Amino acid sequence: MSSQIGKGKIAIVGSGLVGSSWATIFASSGYEVQMYDISEKQLQTALILVEKNLRKLDEHGLQRGCISADEAILYVSTTTSLEEVMKDAIYVQESALEDVNFRIEFYKKLDQLAGPNTILASSTSTIPASKFTAGLVNKERCLIVHPVNPPLFLPLTELVPAPWTSQDTVDRAAEIMNSVKQQPVKLKKEILGFAVNRLQFALLAETWRLVADDVIGVNDIDLVMSAGLGPRYAFNGPCETVHLNAFGVKDYFKRYGNGATNVLNDMGSVPDFSDESVIQKLEDELEKKMATTNIREHQAEREVKLIEMAILKKRLNL
Amino acid sequence: MSSQIGKGKIAIVGSGLVGSSWATIFASSGYEVQMYDISEKQLQTALILVEKNLRKLDEHGLQRGCISADEAILYVSTTTSLEEVMKDAIYVQESALEDVNFRIEFYKKLDQLAGPNTILASSTSTIPASKFTAGLVNKERCLIVHPVNPPLFLPLTELVPAPWTSQDTVDRAAEIMNSVKQQPVKLKKEILGFAVNRLQFALLAETWRLVADDVIGVNDIDLVMSAGLGPRYAFNGPCETVHLNAFGVKDYFKRYGNGATNVLNDMGSVPDFSDESVIQKLEDELEKKMATTNIREHQAEREVKLIEMAILKKRLNL
Structure with a gap:
């Protein structure tokens, strides 16, 4: 054939x-x-x-x-x-x-x-x-x-x-x-986690710490991404985003580089992802809206949204 | 009135x-x-x-x-x-x-x-x-x-x-x-950078390190987000995402907690955001597609996409 x-x-x-x-x-x-x-x-x-x-x-x-x-x-x-x-x-x-x-x-x-x-x-x-x-x-x-x-x-x-x-x-x-x-x-060279999971895990670590330290609830930190940063990242990556959030990337780091450094220095160390009390906190909130027993259904719901996104991106020639 | x-x-x-x-x-x-x-x-x-x-x-x-x-x-x-x-x-x-x-x-x-x-x-x-x-x-x-x-x-x-x-x-x-x-x-208490910028900066730090260490190009790391993770985050935050990427959040951390820890331990320290050579690398790529002299125009292009996203989310009752 x-x-x-x-x-x-x-x-x-x-x-x-x-x-x-x-x-x-x-x-x-x-x-x-x-x-x-x-x-x-x-x-x-x-x-x-x-x-x-x-x-x-x-x-x-x-x-x-x-x-x-x-x-x-x-x-x-x-x-x-x-x-x-x-x-x-x-x-x-x-x-x-x-x-x-x-x-x-x-x-x-x-x-x-x-x-x-x-x-x-x-x-x-x-x-x-x-x-x-x-x-x-x-x-x-x-x-x-x-x-x-x-x-x-x-x-x-x-x-x-x-x-x-x-x-x-x-x-x-x-x-x-x-x-x-x-x-x-x-990727130009081999690296643990490759690029996709390195970005995901960097985000997941700070999410975990904020929930573990009781700074914000599970639903609320999800909303920060899904209602706030996520829609922007769906079109522009982190470099484009800082470039657009100032008068270009040079201006961004001149204005916000020190502030970002201070915030990053304030973040804790690598979390203990085996801490049952944090996992329980996450599970309590997540199970309410997406029960694990129906996880395939919830994954299908996500797929429906991603199909709509793919259609939108195609229409916008992206 | x-x-x-x-x-x-x-x-x-x-x-x-x-x-x-x-x-x-x-x-x-x-x-x-x-x-x-x-x-x-x-x-x-x-x-x-x-x-x-x-x-x-x-x-x-x-x-x-x-x-x-x-x-x-x-x-x-x-x-x-x-x-x-x-x-x-x-x-x-x-x-x-x-x-x-x-x-x-x-x-x-x-x-x-x-x-x-x-x-x-x-x-x-x-x-x-x-x-x-x-x-x-x-x-x-x-x-x-x-x-x-x-x-x-x-x-x-x-x-x-x-x-x-x-x-x-x-x-x-x-x-x-x-x-x-x-x-x-x-947020339940005051914290430097609040939640929005803590998530952004966690992501930005790893992005910076990958570009600085020549692991991946500027356009490519942006695509990892905009073509890969971003569309997913536009609908589900980091907690929902790990919950959906396994049979629930408990299963996720059981399966991937150790791997995530190893990857996070492999990440470098807080970057030096004043390093001109990295900023130049970023600028070289970003200026090609989004010239700072036309930044308002590029911001307007982003807005057009975000309007489409807002319409889509409204249609999906999100």
Whole structure:
């Protein structure tokens, strides 16, 4: 089928929620997609999810390419054979277990089966590529390609090289991401937590401290973000924001640099995220509005809002 | 006029961009508004801006009450007399100079002119109320009511008490904010930077470090937020986000607490925001897309997007 499509074959290794999202994104863009998993049953579940996802993209005019869900689903096949999925793949998106020992062994297999130009991209959010690709024949074509959840409606993807990843690999992975409208950002070196989680955790740490120190309630600190800063960050990142909040970034730091330093010096140390009393405080408030027993429903509610946001951004050509 | 309107008189002290936004918000909600400033010319400029703002709210269906711009503008008067603006005011929103010595003297005047129930609210983002309200007769009715910029389309307002601010004052200020659809959050005690800037600065610090350490480019770190995390934060704050990113908040910290701690321990110390080489790096990239010479235009572009977001949120009943 790859000759018909002309875009090449993508191997989706691991067909859970993240893998199925990747399959959807690539198929919607007109790539030939093959999904691999260890069980036939899991693959059938995944295939149903991919079709549902493709129809959802169609419904909202958010396809990644020029083809319909009906056509895109024809590009998706499945296999329980690692040999088959790797055959002729130009790019492998692995979304398997977040376990470093499993990965070390698994990547040895992928390495043996990879073609001479195949890119091996991992969706992991927590394990740097250097921890499981050292010593591989194809190690210079291994990297992290980490999406944000839910990838279908939040197109950001961070590309994180290992020390031995070639620039050509990073550039080609970025091209492929651009070709599926998955906005790539390139980290220049490996760093713990990558960029997405470093920003999230910096914010989470101060949120935790403010709640733990009883400065503000859980709902109120959420509102500070969702009604205040969040809508602004949905369009402009932290650098653009300070630039726009003064007469440019130079003026910003001249005016507010000292104040920001004083505030940052006033913040506490890394919180103890195992403190049960703080977790209980968080849970008490969160359970009232989003019961964990219905978490899938609440996640679906969030998705509805993110779809609306994606439609808005498309309309604004963003 | 206050008897006709029935909502009472709001004194807007300081008629710059922030003061004019406040005047717009209160007038759009049906309050009688009087703006004070030291120059008649400034007040005329402000009045034109308020009318423009009111029409903008109308145009997008984002009025704060049930009245039109044509009607609302009739509720707005101006004066260069501090005595006049304070007369019969139930609530004073001060948006004057961000200078602590000026404020100490200025609040003595406001204190003398305040009625026995008048709330004295300051828009300051940087100076805690304890620094300029100690010793005032009406000090228990002083607090910070700090909006986010631009207040017309980002309704979040943080209420920060001084140690001597009464709970009744905070509650009444929150009620007034609710009555003008300006979402209030209540800080339980005074803290440097309040909540809005503490979150912003936590994020800014890590952004700065990543750029300074050459981990990621300026445009790319902005995209991490605007294409990835920001759209999510526009609907859900940091607590809701971790709750939804696992099977509830308890599960989140059990699974990711250790990882987050490791990442936070890997972050550097408070950055030196006066480092010219980093500022230059930021400026080089930002000037390409948002020249400081056209900053007003770029701020207006941001406003257009935030208006669309406000319309979307209204449609989703958020």
